[in-house]
Amino acid sequence: MDSRYEIQRRAGGGSANASPALGAQSRRRKMPPRPADYKLQIIIIGSRGVGKTSLMERFTDDTFCEACKSTVGVDFKIKTVELRGKKIRLQIWDTAGQERFNSITSAYYRGAKGIVLVYDITKQETFDDLPKWMKMIDKYASEEAELLLVGNKLDCETDRIITRQTAERFTSRISGLRFCEASAKDNFNVEECFLKLVDDILAK
Numbered sequence: 001m002d003s004r005y006e007i008q009r010r011a012g013g014g015s016a017n018a019s020p021a022l023g024a025q026s027r028r029r030k031m032p033p034r035p036a037d038y039k040l041q042i043i044i045i046g047s048r049g050v051g052k053t054s055l056m057e058r059f060t061d062d063t064f065c066e067a068c069k070s071t072v073g074v075d076f077k078i079k080t081v082e083l084r085g086k087k088i089r090l091q092i093w094d095t096a097g098q099e100r101f102n103s104i105t106s107a108y109y110r111g112a113k114g115i116v117l118v119y120d121i122t123k124q125e126t127f128d129d130l131p132k133w134m135k136m137i138d139k140y141a142s143e144e145a146e147l148l149l150v151g152n153k154l155d156c157e158t159d160r161i162i163t164r165q166t167a168e169r170f171t172s173r174i175s176g177l178r179f180c181e182a183s184a185k186d187n188f189n190v191e192e193c194f195l196k197l198v199d200d201i202l203a204k
């Protein structure tokens with residue numbers, strides 16, 4: 001993985017300047033955490049059951065839930081990362097995939113600097129829904145927002161319906177849309193996808 005993509009460790013930062021007389025434990029207690037240089041909001045959207053919550057939880061807590069409850073409305077988690085020498089506090093919004101929540105979830109698009117649009121590589125309908133989600137982005141999100149399409153459940157390769165080429169063809173028709181495949185279950189490419197998005201936001 002690119003060495004720039006270094007996840008911030010909660011404890012120990014900046015302890016080299018502390019008095020040598022202090023033990024490691026007290027140094028940790030005395031040092032106030034360095035405030036974040038940037039605060040960014042990222043929103044995860046896509047059809048029901050594609051793995052939005054699972055991707056968020058894998059990225060923020062490194063956990064995976066086999067039988068998660070469907071998201072009602074919106075939920076969020078915080079994760080702090082270091083990229084390009086900056087400390088960035090990410091607020092990640094996980095939205096419900098069910099259409100009946102669209103009026104609630106659409107309110108969260110505007111503030112997002114990054115949008116993660118997810119489909120399930122084993123479910124045709126979740127890919128067919130992408131134009132509908134793109135319309136939601138056009139309608140509610142900032143034009144400045146960075147967009148990332150994620151084909152999730154890569155661990156289910158034998159059940160794959162949507163080829164990588166098909167998804168790449170879709171991506172190439174939409175300016176500024178990036179693409180990656182990942183598995184929240186196997187923890188494959190999840191961190192890389194999120195960090196690439198954040199890096200693109202910072203580069204802007």
Ligand SMILES: Nc1nc2c(ncn2[C@@H]2O[C@H](COP(=O)(O)OP(=O)(O)OP(=O)(O)O)[C@@H](O)[C@H]2O)c(=O)[nH]1
Pocket residue numbers: 046047048049050051052053054055065066067068069070071072095096097098152153154155156182183184185186
């Ligand atoms: N095999 C596999 N299953 C996954 C993966 N990611 C999520 N799942 C499963 O897919 C189901 C739905 O996952 P969620 O994360 O709840 O999906 P969601 O998109 O948040 O769903 P809604 O909240 O209903 O919109 C769960 O049973 C997960 O365990 C993955 O990468 N691989």
